[in-house]
Amino acid sequence: MLGVPRSPLEVVADVMRKHGATRIFFKLLSNNDNSKQQIYFGGDFDVLRIIPHGEMSGEVSSRDGTVFKAPLNLSWLPSDLVGSSCPAPGAQLIFYPRYPEVRMSGFLRGCPIAPNHLMHAPTFEERALRIFKPRCLILGVCSNDRILAFAGAWDSDLSRDAVARIEDENANNIASVFYELQPPLQNSRLELINRLRLIYQSGAIPSQKMGPSGVALPYAARNGAGYTLESKFGIIPNGSSEPDFMGWELKAHSGAAVTLMTPEPDVGSYRDDLGQFLTSYGRSSDVRRDFTGRHQTGIICKTTSLILQMEGYDPHRVEITDPNGGLFLRDHAGKLAAGWTFKKLVGHWSKKHAQTAYVTYKKSAAAGENFYSYGPQILLGEGAELQTFLRALYSGSIYYDPGIKQTFEGTEWRSKKRNQFRVGWKNVGGLYRKSVFLTL
Structure with missing residues (x-):
């Protein structure tokens, strides 16, 4: 499927990018991913790093122990992908440390164009019928931490496209249950090691810091180790929480x-x-x-x-x-x-x-x-x-x-x-x- 122009997933991704999305994630939805049982976002902490969220608040549940919640700035795109997006003000992430797992709830409430018909809890008959026909959820993350959402129906062209990409390994698995929509990265670990080996072989490097124009400039302050390393990767310091290089954070280290x-x-x-x-x-x-x-x-x-x-x-x-x-x-x-x-x-x-x-x-x-x-x-x-x-x-x-x-x-x-x-x-x-x- 990779490389076919205007595939169903790419059509949605193009619209999201026009609305400001810089990263596109998608996930196949099981029967248990619904408005009653919430949408499962993973059994580890990694998803909290890729999905921007607001400040966390905590509470105690008699069943689940301590639970943390964080609001999401999430909006749904229209089903025909034409027109403006609409906010879902009740959307939030819920983090259950006891298990651990992360879920999304409140993602339909207060949004008139939300795909309610795709997200209701299934009957017993519907559950059996759809067990091998997943839906697909697509999230577009914008630089201002806004999240765009779109869902594909059971066995739709969009969902079949998602299944094929995963089966053909033409998508990057990220944060356990999500996939990032882009050409498969080269082995990021190998690329990182090769780049670091070249930096090691280059010997002593003058202290520097990458300027806004993308040109390395001399840097005289004592804390130049990190900036100098980043400059050799072409990284311009900007306070972003994004990883430094192909999903990896870089930390220069000396001492004990x-x-x-x-x-x-x-x-x-x-x-x-x-x-x-x-x-x-x-x-x-x-x-x-x-x-x-x-x-x-x-x-x-x-x-x-x-x-x-x-x-x-x-x-x-x-x-x-x-x-x-x-x-x-x-x-x-x-x-x-x-x-x-x-x-x-x-x-x-x-x-x-x-x-x-x-x-x-x-x-x-x-x-x-x-x-x-x-x-x-x-x-x-x-x-x-x-x-x-x-x-x-x-x-x-x-x-x-x-x-x-x-x-x-x-x-x-x-x-x-x-x-x-x-x-x-x-x-x-x-x-x-x-x-x-x-x-x-």
Whole structure:
């Protein structure tokens, strides 16, 4: 089917692209994918990385345990693909950590052109009749996080096109149950390794950063390792959450630890008054205040006298029991100094990429200019699952290592905040479902 012009899937994709979609995903729908039972989006965390969603909120269900929900900016295209799309304001993702699985619900409510006739729960007779005749759901993801949706009926040309592409391996499987509509990528892992090998063989590279025009420019700041590596892949820094290269996130690494993420606390005195927080728990003088120190779960940090506690979490079942819980820094009196609620942690981790390449580097200097040499050791990690992440936080394998300061300049205090969560290099591989160390 690949290469046939204007195939049914491509017709829908072309319309979605005209409406602003930059990536097109599709999924075959089973009988259980309906408005009553919700649409199954996968049994792992990866789908939360490819489907843009709003802020998560948590609640407790007597049947399902802690459940997280996130709104979707989803609109349906008309059945004839002519005219404007129409929002489905009730659409949301529901993440069930206990199982784990992700489902979409509320995708018909409030939208007059939604395909209700394709999404009702089947009768027993309909279920038996349609068991080998799947429908097809297509999602177009736009750069502004808007999602366009379209559905093909049972045994329609559109659905048969989708089935044929999957059977002929002419579609890219992504996030377990979705496929991306584009020509099959070359082996992304092999392409990545080959590119990194060329970078390793090129030796020391002057510190640089890719400019907006696509031309590498000299970069003098100390944090040039990541920018220089990205420049060799032609990547222009833009703050996008998209993977860096063919589905892989790139991380330049040196030293004994890796910084995984830098989320700001969403609760505690840190949020209320940073200056008072630094005065109470950090080191301060008339012109400078600092907050540093390695904080591991369950251990009092000697530098700050604070203890990091994971509350609302059952380590035996590896399960969140209270959506209002999280990772909290408390003083000896139990006062909350700073904290990251589970909705903050889950939301932040959901943005991490499923495939990450950690590339070792060495830094050198000559004539006042910094140079970076990459490799030969790299680590490739695939499948960053939530349960593994939570287990690593609870055990202290992932630890909080902040670098926060305020300096008095002129008439006011100026802040520089870096709330780092780090992991020892030897423990990085354990965060992924699959990991391998390679030498270029």
